[in-house]
Amino acid sequence: xxxxxxxxxxxxxxxxxxxxxxxxxxxxxxxxxxxxxxxxxxxxxxxxxxxxxxxxxxxxxxxxxxxxxxxxxxxxxxxxxxxxxxxxxxxxxxxxxxxxxxxxxxxxxxxxxxxxxxxxxxxxxxxxxxxxxxxxxxxxxxxxxxxxxxxxxxxxxxxxxxxxxxxxxxxxxxxxxxxxxxxxxxxxxxxxxxxxxxxxxxxxxxxxxxxxxxxxxxxxxxxxxxxxxxxxxxxxxxxxxxxxxxxxxxxxxxxxxxxxxxxxxxxxxxxxxxxxxxxxxxxxxxxxxxxxxxxxxxxxxxxxxxxxxxxxxxxxxxxxxxxxxxxxxxxxxxxxxxxxxxxxxxxxxxxxxxxxxxxxxxxxxxxxxxxxxxxxxxxxxxxxxxxxxxxxxxxxxxxxxxxxxxxxxxxxxxxxxxxxxxxxxxxxxxxxxxxxxxxxxxxxxxxxxxxxxxxxxxxxxxxxxxxxxxxxxxxxxxxxxxx
Numbered sequence: 338x339x340x341x342x343x344x345x346x347x348x349x350x351x352x353x354x355x356x357x358x359x360x361x362x363x364x365x366x367x368x369x370x371x372x373x374x375x376x377x378x379x380x381x382x383x384x385x386x387x388x389x390x391x392x393x394x395x396x397x398x399x400x401x402x403x404x405x406x407x408x409x410x411x412x413x414x415x416x417x418x419x420x421x422x423x424x425x426x427x428x429x430x431x432x433x434x435x436x437x438x439x440x441x442x443x444x445x446x447x448x449x450x451x452x453x454x455x456x457x458x459x460x461x462x463x464x465x466x467x468x469x470x471x472x473x474x475x476x477x478x479x480x481x482x483x484x485x486x487x488x489x490x491x492x493x494x495x496x497x498x499x500x501x502x503x504x505x506x507x508x509x510x511x512x513x514x515x516x517x518x519x520x521x522x523x524x525x526x527x528x529x530x531x532x533x534x535x536x537x538x539x540x541x542x543x544x545x546x547x548x549x550x551x552x553x554x555x556x557x558x559x560x561x562x563x564x565x566x567x568x569x570x571x572x573x574x575x576x577x578x579x580x581x582x583x584x585x586x587x588x589x590x591x592x593x594x595x596x597x598x599x600x601x602x603x604x605x606x607x608x609x610x611x612x613x614x615x616x617x618x619x620x621x622x623x624x625x626x627x628x629x630x631x632x633x634x635x636x637x638x639x640x641x642x643x644x645x646x647x648x649x650x651x652x653x654x655x656x657x658x659x660x661x662x663x664x665x666x667x668x669x670x671x672x673x674x675x676x677x678x679x680x681x682x683x684x685x686x687x688x689x690x691x692x693x694x695x696x697x698x699x700x701x702x703x704x705x706x707x708x709x710x711x712x713x714x715x716x717x718x719x720x721x722x723x724x725x726x727x728x729x730x731x732x733x734x735x736x737x738x739x740x741x742x743x744x745x746x747x748x749x750x751x752x753x754x755x756x757x758x759x760x761x762x763x764x765x766x767x768x769x770x771x772x773x774x775x776x777x778x779x780x781x782x783x784x785x786x787x788x789x790x791x792x793x794x795x796x797x798x799x800x801x802x803x804x805x806x807x808x809x810x811x812x813x814x815x816x817x818x819x820x
Contacts, residue, residue: 365419367700372415376408376700380693387686398682401689408696425699432695438545438620439538440684442608445623446535449601452630456594463503464588472580473508474573477518480504481525481569485562488529489536490605497526497771501779512782517576519775519783520791521569524763524798526771528565531759532557534619535605539736539758544612545619546740548751551609556810557756564760564802568794592644593637600629634671691737698741711744720750721803724757728764749806749814756806763795 367373383404387397409429416425453459462483471479480500488496497519504518530536533554534544543549604626611622711719727735736758746754762768766776766788775783807814 365415365421365701367412367415370415372411373700376411376697379404379407380697383689383693396682398685398689401686401693405689405692405696408693412696412699428695428699429692432692436688436691438618439542440688442541442545442620442623443538443684445604445627448627449597449604449630452597453594453601456591456597457588458590458594458598459499460588461590461594463499463506466503467506470580471507472578473511473514474576474578476504476507477514477521477573477576478569480518481521481565484522484525485529485565488526489533490601493526493530493537494770496529497522497775500526501775501783505779505782514576515779515782516784516787517572517791519779520788520795521572523766523769523772523775523788524568524760524795525565527760527763527769528561528802531564531756532561537732537759539732540755542733542736542740543751543755548740549748549755551613553748553752553813554755556813557752557806559809560756560802560806561760563805564756564763564798567798567801568791571794571797572791592641593633596633597630600626600633604629687733690733694737711742711746716744716746716750717753717807720754720757723754724761724799724803725764727758727761728768732758732762732769747814749810749812752810752813753803753806756802757799760799760802764792764799765789 367376383400386393386395386400409425413422413425413429416422466476466479480503484496484500487499500522501519504515504522508514508518527537531540534540534551540554544551544554604623607626608619608622611617611625612619714722723735723739736754739754739758762772766772766783766785772788776785
């Protein structure tokens, strides 16, 4: 899964990730010292192992976790010698705090998504689409629109995989349509997460940093729609006017599925309220929302015997033997099993990268490059180019770099980098988690080359969304400073 893209993530971290605020005033420059050179080599070696994950079967989080520990151990030892241990400790705590807030936020969101998946809400949606007997062109549009909408509250990878499963089930064997639909789904999933803080890690990072208010993100809605619609309209002309063969699938939602969906929306509202009205980090509201789910899980377990008894009695009266057998296999809902199913390898990999790059920044390697990024270029050009880079470089280190630099930019420019970092990854199949996931899920049907053929059309949508933002939100480019 991680090959050329992983190497470019490394290069982007080195080229873009700035030092922390403490590093800018830190008394020790270690860039030319053995410690600095060894730290750089360790990080590069760790990423080589990450790139070889599929061949050597070593999870990508392991090498970066070890590299992070060794890099900061060397920094701590050098600063201890200089009598400046407090500075290195404070720098690490600052990096750790930023990651911890993001991790807990994402952990709650992943838990809710896993709970909805376990309650078969997504299976029910897929079954409805399959039963409806839509034409290829209608399915193309429905899958894209649903991907755009669902990714605004679920992560883009989960959304893309859900819609890809629908397309592959309905159009089984039609490689051309599956590839075209997957391209559309990737673009829609990335665009749908760009206009709301919960839609993507990059938007979440900007919101939690307190740079952009919750309501301001919605000014990106129309540019995000343009980013999705323009390529979709062009690609839709290449969809054949025919219908797939009929399919049928019956899915029964598990008890509490819709109520968990409502609790998820309430959790999001709680996070917004904590941040907007109480001045507290959104993660506090999300963790409170995890409590909602835990209480509801307790309710489901306590009421399960009575519910099963009623359903079994109804099945016995109807003589439904299969139904009676399935009820006997029902297990209680367990919140902690949903937590355990979170993407822990991804979260730990994220931790390792952030901590490693934070250490390299504190050493002082990237101070000149990070400063030059927004001094030699104007903010608009820099943000547009960074968005294009996210097609081959993971957008998380790119956004983390910009946030840590904290250049003097207007709210319009901060929204611009949020938009471009979010949708720039759609240009290539390896440019986003959604694209990488679909290459594995639809192996042989959706490929790098198959996506690359539509890159000019996607680039047209990217440019149009940028121009749309510059035009519609021109007044925001005069507002500077944190709100």
